Amino acid sequence: MDGNLDDWHLDDMEARRISFRGQAGFTFAWDEERSRANAALSNPPIDEQVKAALDARPIHLALTECVCSRPQDWLLPVSRKALPGHEFRHTRVETCDSCAGKRxxxxxxxxxxxxxxxxxxxxxxxxxxxxxxxxxxxxxxxxxxxxxxxxxxxxxxxxxxxxxxxxxxxxxxxxxxxxxxxxxxxxxxxxxxxxxxxxxxxLYIYIRRALVSGRSGLALDEIGFAGWAGILRDHWNALVTKGAIEFSGVEAKDEQASDVLRINFSAAADAARATVRSGDTAAQLYSVGSDWPIVGGEPLLARALDLPDPDGDADWVALTAGLAGKRLLREAIDVTEEKAADHKGQSKDAYQAAQIAEVRDEMIGRYGALIGAEGAASLGNMVMKGIEPLKDRVAGKSWRKNLGIAALLGLVVGIVILVHFPYQDARGADWRETALIYVGVLFVVSIAWALTARLLLRRQLRQLSRKLDLTNMLGAPRHGWTTWGTSLSICTAFAVAVAALYASWHFGWPSRFAGAAENQIRYANATDDQLKDACVAAANAKPMANLYPCRRLCKNPANSLECLMGFGSSAGPALGVEDEYR
Ligand SMILES: [Zn+2]
Ligand SMILES: [Zn+2]
Ligand SMILES: [Zn+2]
Ligand SMILES: [Zn+2]
Known part of the structure; x- marks a missing residue:
C-alpha cells in the first residue's frame, strides 16, 4: 500500500438483511399563541374544540396512528414536533393591546x-x-x-x-x-x-397546538456484529431520513405510563461487510443501507500508511518526505492550495489549524472510514507542518553539497598552481603577474560554479514541487541561494586554494613549489647587489636558471631585453639570454 489506493481489493464479502427491535417514548405538551387577526372565525372556544377532539380520539391513539402510518417521520429524535390534526384556532374580540381600550x-x-x-x-x-x-x-x-x-x-x-x-x-x-x-x-x-x-x-386569534417530543432506543444485541450496531446507533437519524430502515410491527405498548406513550417497533436494513486487503495490511469495512449506505470500518489507509496520532509529536517532515508524490498527499496539498485564500489574514497558528481542519474534513468526505478522522488530520499536519521544513531540508542538503564542490574546485586550482608555479619561477616570469592570472582563473572558475549551483538548487526544488504537486513552485528566493550563496561559494573556493598553497609552502611539500616560493621571497627581500650576483649566476648556469633577478634589476621594463643582455654579457653568453627571451 503506497497511498495511491490502486492496489487494494475486497475479500470475504458478506451482505445480508439485519433486523432488530426498538422502542420509542413520546411526551406531549400544549403550546398556545395569540396574535392580531383580520378575519373572524366561527369556531367555538378552543377548550371546547380540544375536549371534543380528545373525547373522539385520545391523543396517544392519534400519535400511535401517526407513527404507524409514517414511522420514518416519528421514530427518530423529535423535539416539540406538531402533531398533525391537533391545531385549534379561535378568534375573539378583545381590548386593544395598543391603547388598552382608551381608543x-x-x-x-x-x-x-x-x-x-x-x-x-x-x-x-x-x-x-x-x-x-x-x-x-x-x-x-x-x-x-x-x-x-x-x-x-x-x-x-x-x-x-x-x-x-x-x-x-x-x-x-x-x-x-x-x-x-x-x-x-x-x-x-x-x-x-x-x-x-x-x-x-x-380581533385576536388564538392558536393551540399539541407538540410531541420523543426518542428511540434500539436493541441491537441480536445483530451480532458490533460494526453494524455502531453505525445504527451513531447514524440512526441519517439512516431513517434516507429511508434505509424498513419498519414493521409498530404498535403501542399495552400498559401505558401516565404521561409517556411507548411504542414498540421492529426494523430491518440492508447491511454488508468485507475485509479490505492491500499487501500485508487488512481492515474490516462495513456498511448499513443500500442506496446511500453509511460506511464504517477500520482506517485501512491510516493503518497501511502508518499515519500517526495527529496530536502527537511526530516527525512530520520525515513523514511528508516518505509520502511525497503519493496521491493522498497530493490531494491534501490541493485542498490547502484551494482554501488558502479563505483563511488569509489569520495568525500563523490559526491559519495552520484552519487548514488542517479543511484537509481533515475533505479527506473524510472522500475516503470516509478508510482514512478515519485521525488519519485525515494527520495528512493535514503533514501538509502544514511538513512541506516547508522539507523544502528547507532539501535546500540545506543542496547548500552543503554546493559548498563542498566549491571547496573541491578551490583545491583543484590550488594543485594546478602548485604544479604550474615552479615552471613559471624557472622561466623567470614576474610572480606578481602570474599571481594575478591565478586569482583571475580561480575567480572565474568559482563564480561559474556558484551560478551553476544556483541552477541546480532551483531545479532540485522544482523537482520536489512537482513530486509534491505544488501549484506554487518552491523557488528563489525561498531556497536562499542568491547573493549570499554565490559569495559564500566564491569565498570557500579562495579560502581552500590559499590554505592549500600556504600549507604546501609551510611544510615544504612538494619541494619544487616550496623552493620556487622561497626563491621569490628571497628575491623580494634581496638588495640590488645580491640580485646582480643572482642574475649573473643564473645567466651563467647551464641550462640557464631563473632570470627573474635580472628582470627585477631592470628599472625600465621597455628596455628589459637590452638590460638583461647587459648583465648577461658582462658575465657570460649574452646571445643565450636574448634567445631565451625573444
Ligand atoms: Zn386601540
Ligand atoms: Zn438703535
Ligand atoms: Zn401633539
Ligand atoms: Zn416664538
Missing amino acids: TVDCGGCGASGRVPCGNCSGSGTDRVMCRSCGGMGYFSRTRMGPNNQTEHYRDTCWGCGGGGRINERCGSCGGSGRVTCGRCRGSGQLTCSDCQGRGSR
Whole structure:
C-alpha cells in the first residue's frame, strides 16, 4: 500500500438483511399563541374544540396512528414536533393591546403635552429685530460748531439699542412663551389609536397546538456484529431520513405510563461487510443501507500508511518526505492550495489549524472510514507542518553539497598552481603577474560554479514541487541561494586554494613549489647587489636558471631585453639570454 489506493481489493464479502427491535417514548405538551387577526372565525372556544377532539380520539391513539402510518417521520429524535390534526384556532374580540381600550394613544410629536417649541424663536420666546430708532446703525451722525467756528462731525451712540443696532422683542409667533400648539394632535396631546381604528377593541386569534417530543432506543444485541450496531446507533437519524430502515410491527405498548406513550417497533436494513486487503495490511469495512449506505470500518489507509496520532509529536517532515508524490498527499496539498485564500489574514497558528481542519474534513468526505478522522488530520499536519521544513531540508542538503564542490574546485586550482608555479619561477616570469592570472582563473572558475549551483538548487526544488504537486513552485528566493550563496561559494573556493598553497609552502611539500616560493621571497627581500650576483649566476648556469633577478634589476621594463643582455654579457653568453627571451 503506497497511498495511491490502486492496489487494494475486497475479500470475504458478506451482505445480508439485519433486523432488530426498538422502542420509542413520546411526551406531549400544549403550546398556545395569540396574535392580531383580520378575519373572524366561527369556531367555538378552543377548550371546547380540544375536549371534543380528545373525547373522539385520545391523543396517544392519534400519535400511535401517526407513527404507524409514517414511522420514518416519528421514530427518530423529535423535539416539540406538531402533531398533525391537533391545531385549534379561535378568534375573539378583545381590548386593544395598543391603547388598552382608551381608543387614543399619546401623540409622539409633542410627548402628549399638546405643545411643541416655537420654530420662529427656537423656543426662546424672543426675537432679535433691527432697532427702529437708529435704523440698525447703532449711532446717530451729528454736527456741531467747534472752538474755531468750523463744523465738526461726530457720532452719538443710540440709546435704544446701546450701539448694537438690534433689540430683543417678544416673539410674535408664540407671544413670548416659546411654545406653540402641536400640529399633529391639534393641541389635544392624543391621537386616534390606529391599531383598533379608535374602537378600543379588536380581533385576536388564538392558536393551540399539541407538540410531541420523543426518542428511540434500539436493541441491537441480536445483530451480532458490533460494526453494524455502531453505525445504527451513531447514524440512526441519517439512516431513517434516507429511508434505509424498513419498519414493521409498530404498535403501542399495552400498559401505558401516565404521561409517556411507548411504542414498540421492529426494523430491518440492508447491511454488508468485507475485509479490505492491500499487501500485508487488512481492515474490516462495513456498511448499513443500500442506496446511500453509511460506511464504517477500520482506517485501512491510516493503518497501511502508518499515519500517526495527529496530536502527537511526530516527525512530520520525515513523514511528508516518505509520502511525497503519493496521491493522498497530493490531494491534501490541493485542498490547502484551494482554501488558502479563505483563511488569509489569520495568525500563523490559526491559519495552520484552519487548514488542517479543511484537509481533515475533505479527506473524510472522500475516503470516509478508510482514512478515519485521525488519519485525515494527520495528512493535514503533514501538509502544514511538513512541506516547508522539507523544502528547507532539501535546500540545506543542496547548500552543503554546493559548498563542498566549491571547496573541491578551490583545491583543484590550488594543485594546478602548485604544479604550474615552479615552471613559471624557472622561466623567470614576474610572480606578481602570474599571481594575478591565478586569482583571475580561480575567480572565474568559482563564480561559474556558484551560478551553476544556483541552477541546480532551483531545479532540485522544482523537482520536489512537482513530486509534491505544488501549484506554487518552491523557488528563489525561498531556497536562499542568491547573493549570499554565490559569495559564500566564491569565498570557500579562495579560502581552500590559499590554505592549500600556504600549507604546501609551510611544510615544504612538494619541494619544487616550496623552493620556487622561497626563491621569490628571497628575491623580494634581496638588495640590488645580491640580485646582480643572482642574475649573473643564473645567466651563467647551464641550462640557464631563473632570470627573474635580472628582470627585477631592470628599472625600465621597455628596455628589459637590452638590460638583461647587459648583465648577461658582462658575465657570460649574452646571445643565450636574448634567445631565451625573444
Ligand atoms: Zn386601540
Ligand atoms: Zn438703535
Ligand atoms: Zn416664538
Ligand atoms: Zn401633539
